[in-house]
Amino acid sequence: MTHPIRAILAVSTVCLLLLGIGPSPAVAQDAYTIKRSFKAGEVDRYKNTFEVEAANGMKLQVVFMTTEKTNEIKADGTMVRSITVDAAEIVVNGQSMPMPNFRTVTMTATLDKDGKPVKEEGEGGQFRQMLSMTRPPAEADRPLKVGEEWKTEVPTNKDGTKKLNVVVTLVGLENKSDTVPVDTYKVKTVAEGVVESPQGDQRVKLESVSLVARDTGKPFKSEGTITGLTLPQFGAAKITFKLLHQPDGEKKDEKKGEG
Numbered sequence: 001m002t003h004p005i006r007a008i009l010a011v012s013t014v015c016l017l018l019l020g021i022g023p024s025p026a027v028a029q030d031a032y033t034i035k036r037s038f039k040a041g042e043v044d045r046y047k048n049t050f051e052v053e054a055a056n057g058m059k060l061q062v063v064f065m066t067t068e069k070t071n072e073i074k075a076d077g078t079m080v081r082s083i084t085v086d087a088a089e090i091v092v093n094g095q096s097m098p099m100p101n102f103r104t105v106t107m108t109a110t111l112d113k114d115g116k117p118v119k120e121e122g123e124g125g126q127f128r129q130m131l132s133m134t135r136p137p138a139e140a141d142r143p144l145k146v147g148e149e150w151k152t153e154v155p156t157n158k159d160g161t162k163k164l165n166v167v168v169t170l171v172g173l174e175n176k177s178d179t180v181p182v183d184t185y186k187v188k189t190v191a192e193g194v195v196e197s198p199q200g201d202q203r204v205k206l207e208s209v210s211l212v213a214r215d216t217g218k219p220f221k222s223e224g225t226i227t228g229l230t231l232p233q234f235g236a237a238k239i240t241f242k243l244l245h246q247p248d249g250e251k252k253d254e255k256k257g258e259g
Contacts, residue, residue, distance in 0.1 A: 031143035036217035040073045045246040050130045054234040064088035077113025085127045134241040136189040137166050138210040144170040156195045164193035180220045184211040204228035220245040
């Protein structure tokens with residue numbers, strides 16, 4: 001004799017299946033390619049904010065504008081890119097002023113087809129250092145699902161004996177907004193390792209969250225912190241940085257080319 005409760009459960013299951021309310025099959029999660037692509041002649045402008053906070057509470061903020069251009073892409077994939085620092089100011093304990101002795105500087109790099117630098121020209125000085133800190137890796141060599149990580153290493157000296165261990169995580173997908181006018185991937189980057197400095201080797205940690213365009217991987221917004229650095233006049237310092245793409249950048253250059 002069939003147990004009444006089992007019979008009821010069996011009938012209920014059949015009814016649910018007939019109504020389409022049964023257990024749903026597992027849905028495969030999409031994987032996304034996060035890769036920076038370039039186009040010859042493209043020009044972008046960014047506002048870069050770089051703040052140093054000393055252990056004693058002293059703060060120094062540098063705000064500078066950059067124009068970044070892909071000058072040339074050759075048949076073998078090699079490309080030439082340049083970054084020009086157009087303007088800069090400093091903010092000390094809340095007081096803003098033009099950066100002393102500022103002059104426009106342009107840094108040019110030749111990159112191989114894999115994006116690795118093979119030649120660098122131009123004296124960027126302190127701006128070169130700040131730019132290297134505020135451009136964390138935000139791409140992966142394979143497609144990622146939301147929540148998935150990609151781990152890699154980035155050399156920090158010429159012979160590759162010192163490096164950063166980098167973890168890139170796809171946090172999610174963001175729709176365009178008033179401040180970021182394109183659909184983006186939200187990417188978290190954590191990098192830890194040894195870097196060279198005038199004060200000797202230093203072990204640092206970088207954490208950032210970036211919004212990069214889904215179609216090109218171009219950065220539109222990034223915020224992060226760097227800890228572990230000891231700087232002249234500041235001692236042990238915490239660095240905070242922000243990067244924001246300026247929406248009028250490409251439009252101005254298009255107008256220059258007209259007429």
